[in-house]
Amino acid sequence: MAISIRRVICGLIQENCYIVRAEGRDDCVVVDPGDDYPKLKAAIGEGRVGAVLLTHGHFDHIMAAGQMAKDFGAPVYVGAEDAEMLNDIEKCDYTGMLGLDRADWPVIDATPFDGALSACGMDFTVLPTPGHSRGSVCLYLAQEGALFSGDTLFRAGYGRLDLYGGKMGDMLRSLKALFALPGDVAVYPGHGEATTIGEERARYRI
Numbered sequence: 704m705a706i707s708i709r710r711v712i713c714g715l716i717q718e719n720c721y722i723v724r725a726e727g728r729d730d731c732v733v734v735d736p737g738d739d740y741p742k743l744k745a746a747i748g749e750g751r752v753g754a755v756l757l758t759h760g761h762f763d764h765i766m767a768a769g770q771m772a773k774d775f776g777a778p779v780y781v782g783a784e785d786a787e788m789l790n791d792i793e794k795c796d797y798t799g800m801l802g803l804d805r806a807d808w809p810v811i812d813a814t815p816f817d818g819a820l821s822a823c824g825m826d827f828t829v830l831p832t833p834g835h836s837r838g839s840v841c842l843y844l845a846q847e848g849a850l851f852s853g854d855t856l857f858r859a860g861y862g863r864l865d866l867y868g869g870k871m872g873d874m875l876r877s878l879k880a881l882f883a884l885p886g887d888v889a890v891y892p893g894h895g896e897a898t899t900i901g902e903e904r905a906r907y908r909i
């Protein structure tokens with residue numbers, strides 16, 4: 704099935720939010736609405752948000768999720784192990800960079816992912832990829848050959864390991880699992896430009 708993927712770069716640290724739509728439908732899935740809610744809303748246009756999918760619990764990927772969920776009545780999903788981070792400013796604002804008080808933090812009510820998710824006419828496989836955080840996931844559209852990799856896999860890099868729940872051994876296992884996907888799968892990371900599994904796999908010896 705043909706899909707369209709629109710990238711909107713959000714917020715303080717230029718996070719990639721993706722608006723994903725199956726051809727012929729007006730509803731869409733939003734991956735990692737990081738901030739800049741008015742900008743995201745304008746990019747969504749007249750469409751309806753059917754689901755908000757979070758690759759992990761860091762602030763730069765989640766800040767518009769609560770408002771979006773409220774406005775569109777859309778469910779929010781996150782990896783089970785990262786659910787605790789969403790409403791805990793010390794765990795999700797890892798640098799204290801936002802300088803927000805606890806009281807200002809938007810409340811996000813999320814459901815843990817459970818293996819697979821069908822939304823807005825698309826079938827996502829949820830791949831648990833701990834390493835950057837314990838509950839990091841990559842969202843795979845097998846039929847369409849697209850992977851939303853959050854802060855696990857970037858073009859020419861992978862996510863930081865020194866934050867809450869980060870672990871090198873987990874990251875290596877997660878990258879290895881991703882590199883078992885077909886080489887022509889397009890990778891849409893949480894920061895920076897898109898790439899492919901084949902291109903990234905060629906950089907590593909794991």
Ligand SMILES: [Zn+2]
Pocket residue numbers: 759761835854862
């Ligand atoms: Zn992150």
